[in-house]
Amino acid sequence: MTVQSKQGAYHTGTYRNLLLEFGYSEEEIQRRVLDNWTQIFEGGEDTRIYYESEDGLGYLEDTGNHDARTEGMSYGMMMAVQMDRQDVFDRIWGWSKKYMYMTEGENAGYFAWSCQLNGTRNANGPAPDGEEYYALALFFASHRWGDRTEEPYNYSEQARKLLHDCVHKGENNDGPPMWEPTNKLIKFVPALDFTDPSYHLPHFYELFAEWANPEDRAFWKEAAAASRAYLPTTCHPETGLAPEYSFYDGSPNHFHGFGHFFSDSYRVAANLGLEAHWYGLSDDLVQIADNIQKFFEDKDPEDYRRYTIAGEPFEEQCLHPVGLIATNAMASLAVPDSPRARAAVELFWNTPVRTGDRRYYDNCLYMFSILALSGNYRIWMPKN
Incomplete structure (x- = not known):
C-alpha cells in the first residue's frame, strides 16, 4: 500500500x-x-442550531428531533475552537458536563447521547462519536487558549480522563469500553459488537497517540492503523x-435497516x-x-x-x-x-x-x- x-x-x-x-x-x-x-x-x-440556556450555558439542538445530542455538542465545540470562540466553546462544554456526563452505572465516565433541551436525559447510553470529538476539541482548546484550573475547563486533563475511560472501561467489570480491545475498532455503542464506518477517525487517533496518557499512546497508534485498514473493507x-x-x-450490518448508505x-x-x-x-x-x-x-x-x-x-x-x-x-x-x-x-x-x-x-x-x-x-x- x-x-x-x-x-x-x-x-x-x-x-x-x-x-x-x-x-x-x-x-x-x-x-x-x-x-x-x-x-x-x-x-x-x-x-x-445553537442556543443559550437560562443557566448561562449553551447547546446545539437537533431541530428535527428537538433534543441535544453528544454528536452535535461535540461538533459545536470543534467548530468553536476552530473559530476562536472560547465563550461558545465553554458554554457547550459546561452544558455537556452538567447534563450529559454520567457518574454512575456501567456508563460512568461517558456522556448520555441524547438529552431534552432542559437537560433531562432521554437515555443513559453513550454514542462514541461524541466522545472522540469531545476529546480532540478539548485538546485543541488547551493548546489554543490554555487550561484553566477550575473544572471542567482544565481542558487537557478532561480529555485525557475521557480517553482513558474509553479504552480501559471493562477491565474491572465496570462497563464496556468504546473501542473493541481485540481489534482496536470503535464500536457503534459500547454494549454492541459492531461499528459505524463514519465513526472511524484515524487522523484524530494519531493526535491522541501524542497527547493521551502515556500508557495509552500505543493503543491509539494501533487504532489509527486498524481504522485505516478497516475502511477499504466496508x-x-x-x-x-x-x-x-x-x-x-x-x-x-442490517440491524434495524442500517446496512445501506444513508445519513451517517x-x-x-x-x-x-x-x-x-x-x-x-x-x-x-x-x-x-x-x-x-x-x-x-x-x-x-x-x-x-x-x-x-x-x-x-x-x-x-x-x-x-x-x-x-x-x-x-x-x-x-x-x-x-x-x-x-x-x-x-x-x-x-x-x-x-x-x-x-x-x-x-x-x-x-x-x-x-x-x-x-x-x-x-x-x-x-x-x-x-
Whole structure:
C-alpha cells in the first residue's frame, strides 16, 4: 500500500485552501466562513442550531428531533475552537458536563447521547462519536487558549480522563469500553459488537497517540492503523459507498435497516477529506473518495436517495441533501486534481445552508466543509 507521506498539514504546516485554488477570492472565502458561522450560531430561527440556556450555558439542538445530542455538542465545540470562540466553546462544554456526563452505572465516565433541551436525559447510553470529538476539541482548546484550573475547563486533563475511560472501561467489570480491545475498532455503542464506518477517525487517533496518557499512546497508534485498514473493507469497491452500520469485517450490518448508505454514511467522505488535509492518504483511501464523487457526479441533488452500498436506489429520499453535498465537497481535499472535485466544490459553494426543521445535521456538516475547504479546519498543537 503506497502512502502519500508528509503531504498533509501536520507535516508541512500549510493548510491547503482549496477554495482559493479553485478561483474564489480570499475575501469572499473568509466572508463566507464567518457568515456561515453567524447563520448557524447566531442567526434567525430558520438557520441557527445553537442556543443559550437560562443557566448561562449553551447547546446545539437537533431541530428535527428537538433534543441535544453528544454528536452535535461535540461538533459545536470543534467548530468553536476552530473559530476562536472560547465563550461558545465553554458554554457547550459546561452544558455537556452538567447534563450529559454520567457518574454512575456501567456508563460512568461517558456522556448520555441524547438529552431534552432542559437537560433531562432521554437515555443513559453513550454514542462514541461524541466522545472522540469531545476529546480532540478539548485538546485543541488547551493548546489554543490554555487550561484553566477550575473544572471542567482544565481542558487537557478532561480529555485525557475521557480517553482513558474509553479504552480501559471493562477491565474491572465496570462497563464496556468504546473501542473493541481485540481489534482496536470503535464500536457503534459500547454494549454492541459492531461499528459505524463514519465513526472511524484515524487522523484524530494519531493526535491522541501524542497527547493521551502515556500508557495509552500505543493503543491509539494501533487504532489509527486498524481504522485505516478497516475502511477499504466496508466501502464498496466501485461506488465507495459505506453502510451506516457494519460488522468488524466490514460487511454491512442490517440491524434495524442500517446496512445501506444513508445519513451517517455521508460523513465517511468528509473524514477522508480531513485526513488527507491533515496527514495525506494511502492510495486505497484516495480511491474511495474518488469513487464516491464519481458515483454522485450524475445524480440530481433534488433526487438523492437511500442507496445500497452497490448504488441501487430506494424509493426513500435523502433526509439531508445539503449535508451530502457538503461531505462530497469535503472529499475533494483527498482528490483535489480530479475534475469531479472542482464540480463537487462548486455545487457546495452554490448551495446555501439549510433552513427548516431538518437543518441541524446538514448545517453541522456544512460548517465543517467550509472550514476544511478554506484551510480553517486546523490541528492546534501545544504552544511549548
